[in-house]
Amino acid sequence: MKVTVIGTGYVGLVTAVGLAKIGHTVIGYDVDPRKAALLQRGEVPIYEPGLAELMQECRQEGRLLFTDEAELAYREPELVFIAVGTPPKADGSADLTYIEQVCRDIGRYMDHDAVVVTKSTVPVGTNDHIQGLLQAYARGGTAFTVVSNPEFLREGTGVHDFFNGDRIVIGTSCDRAAGLLEELYAPLGLPLFHTDIRSAEMIKYASNAFLAAKISFINEISNICEKVDADIESVAFGMGLDRRIGPQFLKAGIGYGGSCFPKDTKALVQIAGHVQHDFQLLKAVIEVNNKQQASLVKKAKEVLELKGKRAALLGLAFKPNTDDMREAPSLAIAEQLLEAGADVIAYDPEAAENARRVLPEQVQYASSLQEALQGADVAFIVTEWAEIVELPLSQYAELMREPLVFDGRNCYSLEEAGRHDLYYCSIGRRTVA
Numbered sequence: 290m291k292v293t294v295i296g297t298g299y300v301g302l303v304t305a306v307g308l309a310k311i312g313h314t315v316i317g318y319d320v321d322p323r324k325a326a327l328l329q330r331g332e333v334p335i336y337e338p339g340l341a342e343l344m345q346e347c348r349q350e351g352r353l354l355f356t357d358e359a360e361l362a363y364r365e366p367e368l369v370f371i372a373v374g375t376p377p378k379a380d381g382s383a384d385l386t387y388i389e390q391v392c393r394d395i396g397r398y399m400d401h402d403a404v405v406v407t408k409s410t411v412p413v414g415t416n417d418h419i420q421g422l423l424q425a426y427a428r429g430g431t432a433f434t435v436v437s438n439p440e441f442l443r444e445g446t447g448v449h450d451f452f453n454g455d456r457i458v459i460g461t462s463c464d465r466a467a468g469l470l471e472e473l474y475a476p477l478g479l480p481l482f483h484t485d486i487r488s489a490e491m492i493k494y495a496s497n498a499f500l501a502a503k504i505s506f507i508n509e510i511s512n513i514c515e516k517v518d519a520d521i522e523s524v525a526f527g528m529g530l531d532r533r534i535g536p537q538f539l540k541a542g543i544g545y546g547g548s549c550f551p552k553d554t555k556a557l558v559q560i561a562g563h564v565q566h567d568f569q570l571l572k573a574v575i576e577v578n579n580k581q582q583a584s585l586v587k588k589a590k591e592v593l594e595l596k597g598k599r600a601a602l603l604g605l606a607f608k609p610n611t612d613d614m615r616e617a618p619s620l621a622i623a624e625q626l627l628e629a630g631a632d633v634i635a636y637d638p639e640a641a642e643n644a645r646r647v648l649p650e651q652v653q654y655a656s657s658l659q660e661a662l663q664g665a666d667v668a669f670i671v672t673e674w675a676e677i678v679e680l681p682l683s684q685y686a687e688l689m690r691e692p693l694v695f696d697g698r699n700c701y702s703l704e705e706a707g708r709h710d711l712y713y714c715s716i717g718r719r720t721v722a
């Protein structure tokens with residue numbers, strides 16, 4: 290099938306490459322000429338494991354090309370995937386500016402019927418709005434059918450998730466469009482779930498809100514564990530053995546971040562508010578997460594005066610295996626440290642370049658973990674990259690001026706911490722001193 294994917298960010302690029310891999314002819318279109326130029330040269334503008342190799346393979350087979358020319362992008366596709374950003378506005382609701390721009394472009398450049406598939410996360414009712422806009426913008430006689438097909442991939446495992454997703458949700462009342470999507474995705478052999486358009490939109494928000502709730506729940510339990518001398522790792526393991534609960538998303542830490550959970554939880558509170566429903570539970574999830582992001586520095590302040598101290602910030606991306614800094618807990622932590630008067634020396638294996646754009650300019654950058662730790666008075670583990678998890682604790686003791694370690698991701702066992710001459714404070718567990 291001939292497919293155009295609009296927006297070649299984390300979702301659009303993986304979708305474009307994945308669809309090409311399963312045999313479709315795909316154009317990835319982006320308004321950002323820098324991104325398009327990189328992709329045309331075969332370079333991947335984001336860090337996503339496995340994506341570069343797969344992209345290269347599909348390009349060589351001639352089924353994948355990239356452009357910033359709208360005429361080319363919209364000329365022939367039977368299916369147009371919308372994968373542009375829907376960032377939060379100041380009040381938390383989703384900004385639909387980019388979506389609306391795409392609708393205008395479709396109306397302007399397309400002179401044949403097509404199915405328009407919304408992958409971007411959009412508030413309930415938006416696909417009806419998109420359908421209305423397309424009808425208004427369409428040239429005489431051209432008809433578009435809108436399908437909601439929310440995306441569930443996780444950054445860092447995006448390629449794997451494309452081929453191994455738990456389900457593909459197809460929201461439409463049009464049998465022909467549903468059939469076309471079934472045919473498109475058939476080579477993946479994944480479970481398809483057909484539903485109406487608004488339920489599909491809600492499935493995405495409800496799923497993310499539920500996962501965020503699981504994280505805030507376990508973080509609250511970890512806070513209580515610290516006070517009653519219980520161990521969150523044992524508690525989470527014991528809970529996860531219950532199949533009704535499951536072990537996933539029960540990892541206590543310094544809160545969720547990223548481009549989805551913070552934005553989608555706030556947007557769902559807004560969606561509920563618009564129909565006069567006060568989503569108290571979700572508001573608490575967000576509040577708990579905000580507090581959790583402040584918890585590590587708060588603990589450090591109880592032990593040392595941060596003013597004038599050299600603080601190593603280990604890991605900046607919102608999670609390992611991505612360079613995405615959107616709403617990363619490291620942003621809040623860096624700010625808290627600077628506010629307390631500390632000198633911040635940060636390290637991340639992939640996200641440093643993006644971090645420079647969003648972190649305060651006082652933050653300095655190290656080119657290795659060892660360089661960040663050298664002479665530090667205190668260290669904060671923020672992202673559990675493999676190289677951070679695998680760094681022997683002995684190196685903290687050897688390299689730091691004062692080996693005070695605040696581990697926001699519980700990377701080390703307490704037994705291991707006990708074997709070294711350092712102060713080790715983690716989440717929901719006894720402090721080793």
Ligand code: NAD
Nearest residue numbers: 296298299300319320321373374375387390409410440444
């Ligand atoms: P992103 O910011 O990485 O990429 C969006 C891309 O769209 C950018 O490259 C931008 O230049 C391009 N763009 C903007 N307007 C355009 C236009 N008019 N025409 C063509 N290109 C345009 O965003 P993302 O992280 O890929 O997210 C995209 C959507 O998918 C969002 O709604 C997000 O909530 C949702 N989503 C994201 C993830 C994730 O893990 N990132 C997972 C599931 C769903």
